[in-house]
Amino acid sequence: QQQVKQSPQSLIVQKGGISIINCAYENTAFDYFPWYQQFPGKGPALLIAIRPDVSEKKEGRFTISFNKSAKQFSLHIMDSQPGDSATYFCAASNGGFKTIFGAGTRLFVKA
Amino acid sequence: DSGVTQTPKHLITATGQRVTLRCSPRSGDLSVYWYQQSLDQGLQFLIHYYNGEERAKGNILERFSAQQFPDLHSELNLSSLELGDSALYFCASSATTGMNTEAFFGQGTRLTVV
Numbered sequence: 001q002q003q004v005k006q007s008p009q010s011l012i013v014q015k016g017g018i019s020i021i022n023c024a025y026e027n028t029a030f031d032y033f034p035w036y037q038q039f040p041g042k043g044p045a046l047l048i049a050i051r052p053d054v055s056e057k058k059e060g061r062f063t064i065s066f067n068k069s070a071k072q073f074s075l076h077i078m079d080s081q082p083g084d085s086a087t088y089f090c091a092a093s094n095g096g097f098k099t100i101f102g103a104g105t106r107l108f109v110k111a
Numbered sequence: 112d113s114g115v116t117q118t119p120k121h122l123i124t125a126t127g128q129r130v131t132l133r134c135s136p137r138s139g140d141l142s143v144y145w146y147q148q149s150l151d152q153g154l155q156f157l158i159h160y161y162n163g164e165e166r167a168k169g170n171i172l173e174r175f176s177a178q179q180f181p182d183l184h185s186e187l188n189l190s191s192l193e194l195g196d197s198a199l200y201f202c203a204s205s206a207t208t209g210m211n212t213e214a215f216f217g218q219g220t221r222l223t224v225v
Binding site for chain 1: 159
């Protein structure tokens with residue numbers, strides 16, 4: 001019940017394409033769903049986050065879509081750029097005391 | 112720069128030894144979290160401290176312990192080290208009691224047990 005399942009494990013996208021990463025959770029007590037971006041040799045950094053009272057949140061080229069009934073959420077990266085190549089982690093938090101991370105998706109954007 | 116400082120950046124030690132990893136949170140942040148990231152693994156939550164008190168425990172082994180000091184810096188102690196403990200250890204901090212607001216990660220300590 002505490003798992004967050006993330007797919008795909010790796011993703012290759014052409015420059016200018018759309019990158020889509022999906023996550024699913026089971027615990028309905030989760031109330032905060034952040035996405036983190038991690039470059040090699042660096043710590044994860046918050047990219048964008050959503051709460052379950054909205055179905056979509058957009059920040060620049062990054063959009064989170066949230067489906068509460070299906071307990072799924074996804075990250076869309078529009079107009080993907082080589083600089084977006086990184087590992088992306090979805091996460092879920094229940095009141096904040098414990099954040100569960102997905103296994104990560106390695107994104108490579110081909111120039 | 113996230114404002115979270117972890118030392119050392121790299122650590123190589125032998126099996127059976129004990130090491131201490133240090134984390135200085137962002138100025139003003141009261142919460143400190145420790146995560147373990149093994150090769151090709153996601154981030155595994157270890158433990159959370161808020162203002163000196165332990166608030167939540169994750170998959171932390173009994174050989175591991177942590178504390179947060181009055182100046183809010185935190186230390187993660189790993190003892191009786193095994194080869195499988197080789198990993199990146201991240202510390203994160205946030206202003207509130209939980210990570211339902213932005214949490215900032217340090218650059219990690221890479222531990223290699225040989």
